[in-house]
Amino acid sequence: MRHLVSIKDLSDQEFKILVDRAEYFKKMFKNGNIEEFQQQHLKLLGRTVALIFTKRSTRTRISTEGAAAFFGGQPMFLGKDDIQLGVNESFYDTTKVVSSMVSCIFARVNQHQDILNLCKDSSVPIINSLCDKYHPLQAICDLLTIKEKLNYNQNKLKLAWIGDANNVINDMSIACLKVGIDVAIATPIGIEMDNEIVDEAKKIAIKNNCKFTLTHDSKEASKDAHILVTDTFVSMGEEFAKAAKLRQFKGFQINSELCSVADPNYVFMHCLPRHHEEVTDEVFYSDHSIVFDEAENRLYAAMAAIDIFVNNKGNFDNLV
Template structure:
């Protein structure tokens, strides 16, 4: 799914792979820019940004519950002066008495953009096809691009990574190790890391493989940017020498019926002292939350190497960046260079 619709002036944010390396770098830079403004709390900066969408509405079409996504999106909309409108599955007719097409046409006619947190990637594609305003993918079963923007902002802050070294292999000495499922989060995070020149090692249990489309794209980007991309079923191998250890839920929302089978399949994939012992001594631990004990032990999750709560806060600035680029600047990245 391209980020561009049939209208040359309209651009959607569906996945990180749809962006050029330079465009993704700009998204992270804008997130950092708005974080600096937010932390400085300067009235003039707040006022100038608040005028950008003053009097407009940002719609949040959510068919899946959330904490960080809803708070960050509503906060970002308010920052730019827009009124956030939360539209949960019990609030509108979508999928009940009204088609995706009808709902999309109506909602997009009244708002400046739509943040969509849905079950299926096909739902994002349907929204993009018929919307007259930018669609920002806030999660589907294949991608989670806002989390990737947030995660790379968190990494560059903690490792003093130079975004200017992009495409020069200057960051390849940093290894990001993902220990867990092959899901929407790592689909976007792996591409995002490689676009900034970070090396990636992904360990999934036997029988769980990465999406072939993502793997093919990752290999191309890794070669172009002088990084390495590795797939394994050995959690110790992936963790060895890693600067960043990352995981996510083993039992995704809607898969609770298969919990016991999943937990058995993921035995040996908890991030704990055994895995951190082979990582870089100064490693950082990340998790997009919510977290469960089977994924990471308490001593790691709450320990000195954990940056999970910084990561969670950065979701706000990722949402600000997306609104700034795709809504107020109409997807014109080059204008922001």
């Protein structure tokens, strides 16, 4: 049994298949062919998909429930106030009980160790829907969006990340390098990328003839970039440090000045929710912005994850 914990756990080809599978389901979903819908709907008919969420969510919850329903499964949302997890029952006991009754578990949690514990004790696939170290579903949807808009199979691209060293860029940087996209990451002084991610990124960059750059200069990272990306500067649970974080991130807002050094046909991405300190309205709502296409693609990323890790039991071959 295979779980989806992070993009670095996948081979380059496996990750590309996940993105292609998301693209396949998007086309099917948009075409609205009833016979195709019925065929897919039988895959999890009569089964349950558990959503264990200890953090609030918009896109992850909607996309996961939608994907489960697409395959005929019944999504069951289990928020932190809905079950005994970590209150009156051990993590182990809860995992054993929940996994015995469902086809898979989507887990949106705080600590990466929680994902590892779920994987160790679960009898069904675990899909990491966000933890403090990784966010693989976001990476699948982001690369689908880039493929649609800029076609990384035919064009050599550069992605510039301007912001925090967080779970989103941990998976996104690895994902980009796996498909041949150069990556430049600019973080404020005092904020560094996770060493494990950096080591893995460097290996993939060498193997795939890509550039992987770390800097504290947002303009340097943005120079000639085809894709500009940022995320929240203050993550959930860090609200107490907001004032200090905003001082640290001064000069890291994506604005017209920063965009002026990027490729003229750049696109702007953000996984949402967005705050004004991260990007100006001028950029966020411009013709360069593809944030809402990106958000929609979370649905098809969840479909791809369910289809490969649950319906096809983690086998990336012989997909139907």
